[in-house]
Amino acid sequence: MRVLVLHSHPLDESYGRALYRQTCESLEKAGHEVDGCNLYAEGFDPVLSARDRSIYHTYPDNTDLVKPYVERLRQAEALVIVTPVWNFGFPAMLKGYFDRVWLPGVSFRLEDGRLTPTLRHIRKLSAVMTYGATPMRAFLAGNPPKKIVTRVLRAQIKLGAPVKYLAHYDMNNCTEQTRAAFLERVKTEMERF
Numbered sequence: 001m002r003v004l005v006l007h008s009h010p011l012d013e014s015y016g017r018a019l020y021r022q023t024c025e026s027l028e029k030a031g032h033e034v035d036g037c038n039l040y041a042e043g044f045d046p047v048l049s050a051r052d053r054s055i056y057h058t059y060p061d062n063t064d065l066v067k068p069y070v071e072r073l074r075q076a077e078a079l080v081i082v083t084p085v086w087n088f089g090f091p092a093m094l095k096g097y098f099d100r101v102w103l104p105g106v107s108f109r110l111e112d113g114r115l116t117p118t119l120r121h122i123r124k125l126s127a128v129m130t131y132g133a134t135p136m137r138a139f140l141a142g143n144p145p146k147k148i149v150t151r152v153l154r155a156q157i158k159l160g161a162p163v164k165y166l167a168h169y170d171m172n173n174c175t176e177q178t179r180a181a182f183l184e185r186v187k188t189e190m191e192r193f
Helices: 015-029 050-054 061-075 092-101 135-140 144-156 176-191
Strands: 002-007 033-038 078-085 108-111 114-117 124-131 163-168
Touching: 002 015, 002 061, 015 033, 015 078, 015 124, 015 176, 033 061, 061 092, 078 144, 124 144, 124 176, 144 163, 163 176
Parallel strands: 002 033, 002 078, 078 124, 124 163
Antiparallel strands: 108 114
16 A cells, blocks of 8 residues: 655654654555655644745646655545644644645545535544653544544545554653553554554
8 A cells, every 4th residue: 555654843853843754654564655755854834824825726826846745645545644643733734734734635525515525535543643742632622633533534435434543642751661662552553553
């Protein structure tokens, strides 16, 4: 299966980057073709410019500046997101990816006010997330990233596709042991992906 792995953490030495590397290695070990998309390393521009917004609904012109990313998304049969959660949301880099790449004509069609998802070729979805917050704080805040993955993105891919949400909460109080245990969990889940 061709798996697009989206990653958004600016630091090479971060735990988030270790999770990204482990995810890619484990998926490859399981025999998947991995397209690792490290948005920071690739220099992705997350800013939706005035020009981008003015042609947002004009397909295919709206894809001109992000065509390579659109093609990678279209070729994917599965999607894995590896990112920290900052302020109960995706980092601006990843949010900008969704704003600029998941466009009308790419991730959905909009005809007569009716939205039709067009990413039904994606047959699996997983997320590997880290939170500074505890599970309870995330719950009380509504846990927007979890809802985006398990509801919004799930609705855009193949109906009934399996979705797995892996999260290491309370990174502000984590230990070497909790980080190692979560890294092992990610390894195991991605080898079974």
